[in-house]
Amino acid sequence: MATIASKIQEVSGRIARACDAAGRPVASVTLLAVSKTQGPDAVRAAVAAGQRAFGENYVQEALDKMAALADLRPQLQWHLVGPLQSNKTRAVAEAFDWVHSVDRLKLAQRLSEQRPAALPPLQVCLQVNISGEASKSGVAPGEVEALARSMAALPRLKLRGLMAIPEPIDGSEAQRRPHHALRELLECLNSRGLALDTLSMGMTADLEAAVLEGATIVRIGTAIFGARARVA
Ligand SMILES: *Cc1c(COP(=O)(O)O)cnc(C)c1O
DSSP states (O other): OOOHHHHHHHHHHHHHHHHHHHTOOGGGOEEEEEOTTOOHHHHHHHHHTTOOEEEESOHHHHHHHHHHTGGGGGGOEEEEOSOOOGGGHHHHHHHOSEEEEEOOHHHHHHHHHHSOTTSOOEEEEEEBOTTOOTTSOSBOGGGHHHHHHHHHTOTTEEEEEEEOOOOOOSSHHHHHHHHHHHHHHHHHHHHTTOOOOEEEOOOTTTHHHHHHTTOSEEEESHHHHOOOOOOO
């Protein structure tokens, strides 16, 4: 069985080849290891292999894991990539470095109010429903600019960019379309006065397509930790 270290190396190779193909420096893409459903030992193994940024989906699971890994806290960056409920914002504002899944002003306002003064501003992305699926979270592209402007004005948040979870689809051309659309949206916002530097897009199945379209953070779970047990 491949070790977590060797799988991180494999994923880093995929990122490097995609950057090469896109004419981008390898350092322009950050690998976020999505450790949801994985125990603290798997995270420790990834840290031993040099990984520093971890993504989590479920707030309580993440808090338990952070407690078990408290000795490593200064080295690590914790990113919330899963859906956020308003009754969890305080815990998130206190414990995480990044939140990728902000899709309502109310959530953003609470995160800003609840971010402890002793910590740097919470780094956030605005989640966009780029494939237009009714079931997915994220704001419709037409509503992104208004929300982004409101979020950018909140004192204890730093709006970094956009995040999307496109509908799973086969074929690199088809995979590139939603990533391309997210990139265009970011460029449009920047041309209209915002200063965003982050595109959080690309998972195990579509990492290459995302990097070709400008992803700056790829969120990878399966290719690093293996298949997850199904969560009911
Ligand atoms: C689970 C998850 C990932 C990682 O997906 P893989 O296909 O396992 O790489 C990335 N982003 C989000 C939001 C997720 O929930």
